[in-house]
Amino acid sequence: MHFAQAIFSPGPSLQANQYFALIVPFCGVLLGSALVGCWAVLKTHKYLLWLAAGYILPALPIAVQSMQTNQQLAQTSVVLGCFYLLGLWAIARGMAQRSGGDASPKIALLISLLALAGLYYFSQVVDDIHMRMLILNIAMALLLLLGLSAVYRHRQAEDIFERILRGSYLCFVAYSLIRPLVIFIAVEQNPLITLSQSPLWLLMLAANLLMSLWFVGVLLAVTCREVLLAMKKERDLDPLTQLLNRRAFFEQAPARIQRSKQGLWALLICDVDHFKQINDTLGHAAGDEVLRSAAKVLARNTRHTDLVVRLGGEEFLVLLNCDSLHSACVVADRMREQFAEVHLASYQKLTASFGVVVIDAADQLQSAINQADNLLYVAKRTGRNKVMSAQSPEWPKKLHATAC
Numbered sequence: 001m002h003f004a005q006a007i008f009s010p011g012p013s014l015q016a017n018q019y020f021a022l023i024v025p026f027c028g029v030l031l032g033s034a035l036v037g038c039w040a041v042l043k044t045h046k047y048l049l050w051l052a053a054g055y056i057l058p059a060l061p062i063a064v065q066s067m068q069t070n071q072q073l074a075q076t077s078v079v080l081g082c083f084y085l086l087g088l089w090a091i092a093r094g095m096a097q098r099s100g101g102d103a104s105p106k107i108a109l110l111i112s113l114l115a116l117a118g119l120y121y122f123s124q125v126v127d128d129i130h131m132r133m134l135i136l137n138i139a140m141a142l143l144l145l146l147g148l149s150a151v152y153r154h155r156q157a158e159d160i161f162e163r164i165l166r167g168s169y170l171c172f173v174a175y176s177l178i179r180p181l182v183i184f185i186a187v188e189q190n191p192l193i194t195l196s197q198s199p200l201w202l203l204m205l206a207a208n209l210l211m212s213l214w215f216v217g218v219l220l221a222v223t224c225r226e227v228l229l230a231m232k233k234e235r236d237l238d239p240l241t242q243l244l245n246r247r248a249f250f251e252q253a254p255a256r257i258q259r260s261k262q263g264l265w266a267l268l269i270c271d272v273d274h275f276k277q278i279n280d281t282l283g284h285a286a287g288d289e290v291l292r293s294a295a296k297v298l299a300r301n302t303r304h305t306d307l308v309v310r311l312g313g314e315e316f317l318v319l320l321n322c323d324s325l326h327s328a329c330v331v332a333d334r335m336r337e338q339f340a341e342v343h344l345a346s347y348q349k350l351t352a353s354f355g356v357v358v359i360d361a362a363d364q365l366q367s368a369i370n371q372a373d374n375l376l377y378v379a380k381r382t383g384r385n386k387v388m389s390a391q392s393p394e395w396p397k398k399l400h401a402t403a404c
C-alpha cells in the first residue's frame with residue numbers, strides 16, 4: 001500500500017481508546033506552542049524552540065500511529081520514525097543548548113541512521129513490530145542521553161530550580177532507557193494483536209503525557225524565574241558598571257543597616273577628578289572604560305555586606321560596614337591610591353576625591369549623603385585626589401560640630 005494511503009486510511013474498526021489516545025499528541029502540540037510563544041516574547045531563549053520542536057514533532061507520528069493497524073504501522077514506520085528521532089534529539093539539543101553545550105549532532109545522526117536502517121529492515125524485509133519498537137525506543141533513549149552529558153558538564157548556578165529541572169531531565173532519560181526493557185518483557189508475554197489498541201500503547205502514551213506536562217511545567221517555571229531575575233537585575237544595576245543604581249541603593253541600604261547588629265556604617269562618596277577632561281581628550285569610550293575601572297577599584301575594596309553604587313556620571317557611593325570613621329578613611333585612602341594604578345593612555349594619572357561620613361542608624365542616610373557630598377566638594381575645592389572627613393584638617397572649623 002502507498003505511504004500516504006497508509007497514513008490516511010484508518011483501520012477497519014477504530015476503538016474509543018484510539019480516539020482517546022489523540023489527546024496526547026494534541027497536548028504535545030499545545031505544550032510545544034506554549035514554548036514557542038514563550039520564545040516569541042523573550043526572543044533570547046533560543047533553546048525553547050528546540051524543546052518546542054521536541055514536543056511538536058513526535059505529536060504527528062503518535063496521532064497517526066494511534067489510528068493505524070499493525071500492517072499500516074509497518075508501511076509508515078521509517079517516515080514516522082524520523083519524526084520521533086528528530087523530536088527526541090531536539091529535546092536533547094534544547095537542554096544541552098540551555099546549559100551552553102551541544103548534543104553531539106554527528107553521533108545523533110549516526111544513531112538515527114542506524115535506527116532507520118533497522119526500522120526499514122524490520123518493516124520492509126521482515127515484518128517484526130516487536131523489533132521495530134525496541135530499535136526505535138533504544139535509539140530515542142540514546143539521543144536523549146546525548147543531551148544529558150552537556151546538561152551535567154556545563155553546570156549553571158546551583159539552585160533548587162536548576163536541580164529540579166536537571167533531575168526531571170534525568171528521570172526523563174531514565175524512563176526512556178527503561179522503556180525498551182518494558183516493551184521487551186510486555187510484548188514477549190503478550191504478543192501484540194494491534195499495537196494502537198493495546199494497553200501497552202495507552203500506558204506509554206499516559207506516561208509520556210505525565211512526563212511532558214511535568215517537564216514543561218518545570219521548564220516554564222525556571223524560564224519565568226530567569227526572566228524575573230533578569231528584569232530585577234536590569235532595574236537595579238547600572239548597565240555600564242554593573243554596580244547598584246541609586247534607586248536600588250535606597251531600597252536596600254536601610255534594611256542592611258537595620259539588620260547589622262554591631263558596628264558603624266560609613267558612607268563614602270567618590271568622584272573621579274577631571275573626568276570631563278578624560279572624555280574630551282581620550283573620547284567617550286575611554287571615559288566609559290575609566291568608569292568601569294573605577295567601579296572595580298571600589299568593589300574590590302569592599303565586602304559582600306557593603307554596597308557599591310553608581311550615583312550617576314562619574315560619582316559613586318559606598319556603604320561600608322566599619323568600626324570607626326578612621327578605619328573608613330583608611331579604606332577610602334586605599335581606594336584613592338588604587339585609582340592611580342588604572343591605566344590611562346596618554347593621560348597622566350587617574351585620581352579621585354572622597355567624602356566620608358559615618359552613621360549608626362538608617363534614618364541618618366539622606367543627611368549623611370548630603371554631608372558626604374559637602375565633604376567631597378571641599379576635597380575638590382582644596383586640590384582633589386584626597387579623602388575628606390570631618391576629622392580632616394581642611395574641613396572648615398565652623399562645620400566641624402555638625403560632622404560625625
Ligand SMILES: Nc1nc2c(ncn2[C@@H]2O[C@H](COP(=O)(O)OP(=O)(O)OP(=O)(O)O)[C@@H](O)[C@H]2O)c(=O)[nH]1
Pocket residue numbers: 240271272273274275276277279283284285286287288291312313314380384
Ligand atoms: N564617558 C562617560 N562620561 C560621562 C558619563 N556620565 C557623565 N559623563 C561625563 O562626565 C563629565 C563630568 O564632568 P564634570 O561634572 O565637569 O566633572 P569633572 O570633569 O570630573 O570635574 P571635577 O569633578 O571637578 O574634577 C561630563 O562631561 C559628562 O558628560 C558616562 O556614563 N560615560
